[in-house]
Amino acid sequence: MVNITDIGHQLAEILDSYHVDYIEAHLEESWSNHITYRGREPESIGKTTSAGGNVRAMVNGGWGFTSFNSLENLSHRVELAVKQAQLASKGSGEKSNLAPVAPITNTVLRGKNNNPTTLPLAPKKQLLDEYNTIIWGIPKIQTSVIGYGDGHKRTIFLNSQGSYIEQDRSDITLRVAAVATEGNEVQQAGFSVGSTGDFRAITGLHQKVAEMAKLAVTLLSAPRVKGGKYTVVLDPVLAGVFTHEAFGHLSEADFVYENKQLQEIMTLGRSFGSQELNIIDSGLIPNLRGSYKYDDEGVPAAKNYLIREGKLVGRLHSRETAARMGEKPTGNARAINYRHPPIVRMTNTYIEPQDTSFEDLIGDIKYGIYAKNWYGGTTSMEMFTFSSGEAYMIRQGKIAEPIRPITLTGNVFTTLKNIEAIGNDLEMNQGGGCGKGGQSPLPVSNGSPHIRIRHCLVGGE
C-alpha cells in the first residue's frame, strides 16, 4: 500500500525541478467513523478510509490546481497544475502574488493516543444507545436524531520555497436532537458538542439530553412571538454564532482584497461598536476544534484581534490576500481536505468578556426576548439571519414563559453598534462547523459571553 511519507519526499524532488513562481502540494491520509440514529435503531454505521492529495501552482500570477485520489504518476499531476496555471495567467488582468513567509520544516504529531477512530465501535454505540433511550423515555417524543462522527488525519504540506510540514489532527462531533409531536404540531430541540479527539467530551451528557428532549415537548405548547423589534439577550452559544456569521465572515480578507467598495467599508480604524467590544480570532487556544499549529499554506496560526475597543484593527489573511492588501499573513488559509485549495477561514472566534453579570444584563429589560442555543445561520455580508434553538420572553427584568424559537435578522453594521451590554461569562462552543465556497463543515469554534442587543428585528406573524 502506498504511504504518503514516502511519496512526500519524491514529490519534493519533483517540485524542485520546476522553475515557476510557486508550487505547493498536500498529501493526506484519513480515517473516520460515523454512527447515526433516526428513531430507535441506528440508521447508518460506517467506516471510511481515504488517501489523496493536490498540487497548486502559480505561474505569472495565475493559479492551477489538481486534486487526486490516485497517488500514482504524481509528476503528471504536477505537470497538469503548471499547465493550467499558465493558461490561467493568460486570461487574467491583475496578477496574484504571495506575501513572504519563512520556510518551515517541522513534524507536529499528537500521536496514536489522540486518535478516536481506533477506539472500538462497541463503547461508542453503547453511549449513543444510552442517550437515545433517554430521549425515547420522554412522553410525546416522536423521534430522535443522533449523529456521531470521529476522524483522524495525517497531512503533509510541502512547497517550492522549502517548507515541509507533517501534522495530524483528530476531531469528534456529536449532534443530538429530539422531535416532539402533538396533533398537527411538530417541534424539535437539539444540541451539538465536539472535541479535538477526546472522547470524554461527549460522555456524561445524560442530563443534558433529557433536558433537550423535554424542551422539544415544551415547545409544542409554547406560543409564537409576534414579529417586530425587541431588545434581545443572546446566550454564549447564539452570540458566538452571531460573532462568527455576522462579523467573522466580513473580516475574511478574500471578500475584500479585490473589492475597493468593500475595502472602504472595512477600513482599519473604522468604528464598529462600543468601547467594550473586542472580537478575536485565535488558532492558538489548546484543545479547541479550530486550533492548529500551521495553516494549509504552512503559515503559523496566531491570535488576531479583529475589533479592539470597538474599532476594526485586523482581518484574516491567506498569503495571497495579505500580499494584495500589504498586510501580514495571519495563518488563516485552510482547506477542508485535499479536494480543495486553501481559502481564508476562521479558527476560534469570540467576543471578549466584560464585567456585567447575567442578572444585571437582563435586570432593566421590561419586555424583551432571551434567545438561547443555535439552530442555524447565514449571512450575505451586509445582512444576516440566524435562528435560536430555544427562546423565552423577558418580563420586568426576569426570564418568563418559553416561546417558539425565533429567527433574528438585521444589518450587521447597525446590529454590532446596537450591542449595549457584554457579560462576564465567556463560553466556547465546540459543536459548530463552518461552510464557505463549497467546503463544509470545517472544524471551527466560536464563543461569547451573554450579550444584549437593542432594536433587533425578530421574525413572526
Place this chain on the structure above:
Amino acid sequence: MENILSQAKRVAEEAEVFMVSAEETPVQFEANRLKHIQSKQSCYIALRIIKQGRVGYAITTRLDDRQTLVDAAVETAAFGTEAKFELPSLTSYPLVRIFDPDVESVPTEEMIDLGKQLIATVREYNQDIMCEAGVSRDIISTRIINSRGGKLDYKQTIFSLGIEGQLICGTDMLFVGESKSSCHPITDIKPITEVVLRQLELASRQAQLTTKPLPVIFTPNGVASALITPLMAAFNGKVVLQGASPIGDKLGQSIFDKKLYLSDNPTLDYCPESSPGDDEGTPSQRTPLIEQGTIANFIYDLQTAALANTRSTGNGSRSSGGVPAPSPSAFIIEPSNTTFKEMVSDIKEGLVVEYLMGAEQGNILSGDFSGNVLLGYKIENGEIVGRVKNTMLSGNIYRLLKQITAIGSDAKWAGNAIYTPSIYCPQVSVATK
C-alpha cells in the same frame, strides 16, 4: 470491483459494491477576472454487506487496499441495522440520456471565454459590479454490482455555468445571480445574463413596504429558497415512517390547493439530477407526490420501503456519504397558465420574492419558515417599483400552499433539483424596519 464482491461474499450473506469515479474541471473567476483553473480526479468505493441479517458499511478511496475495506464492513455489521430489504437482481433500466460526448471535448480555452463573456455582458450594464463566475465540465462514471446479480453501469456528463454579482454603495449591498446546468455543453450565455440584467434593473430603485400581511409572488428561485426544503423533508419516506412528517398520515387526502401538482422525476433526458437507476440499483421512475392538491406518494429507498411495507421509488441516495437513504432526485412543480405579468398586475401592494435567505434554518418539519428577503421587489398598483430591504417574511408552507391565487406559466430550473413556476400567494406576513 468484482474482486471486492467475491471477497465480501466469502464473509457475508449478501454484498453490494458501489463505485463512483469523476473527472471535474472547474474554471473560476473572482473579482471580475480569471482566478483558478482546476482539475479534480476522484474515485471511491462503498461496500455494503448483510452479515447475520445486519448491514455493514465501509467506504474507501484506497483502491489498493481491499482487505481493510472488507474488514471495516464486517466490523460495522456487528452493530448495524437489521436488513429488511433484498438487493435488486438483474433488471432492465429506463433509457435516460445523460451523456453527451461533446462535453468531454469542450476545450478549457472555450470555458474561459464563456466566463469572460458572462462577466463582460453584466459589467456592460453596470461597470461597478463585482462578479464571480464559474464554468465547469464534469464526467462521472457510476457502477453498482451486487451478490444477487444486479448490475448498473452508467456515465454522465454535466456542464455548468453560473455568475454572481455584487453591487455595493456605501454599506448597501445588492446580490444578483443565475446559473444553469445541463448534460450538454452550454454555449449560449443569454438565458443567464438576461436574468441577471433584469434583476439589476428591477433593483435599481428602492421601495418601502408596510409591516402587514401582503400578497406575495414567489419567483422560481423564490419558491426554491423559501418553500421547497420543508416539502422535501415531509415527502421523505423515512420521516413519514418515523411519524415526524406532518403529512405522513394524509396519503390520498387533499391538503394543498387543487392547482398544485408536484412530482419527483429523475428520468428527464439531459438533466443533471437524472439517472437510469438510483444509488442502490433500483430503476428510476417518475413519482407523483401531489396530484391536484392531493398527497399521492412518498419517496423511498429499499430499507425504508421494506419497513413501510411498500416498494422503493428509486430514491436511494448516498449523498450524505452514509448508507443509502431516501432523497428527492428532481422536484417538478407543474406550470399553469398565468403569466408573471398578469400576477403582478393583479396586486395593489405586494412583494415579489426572488431569494429568501435563511428560510431553511427554521422548524422545517412543522412547515414554519422565516427569512430575510435578500432579493425582492415591491409591487405598487400592478407594477414593480423597486427593491425592498430589511424585510422579513414568515409563514407556514402548509397554510400558504393550501390557498394559492395563481400558478405561473414561467416554469424553469432553479438549481439542478427544482423545476418550478412562480407561485402567487394571497397573504403572507411581512415585517420590515
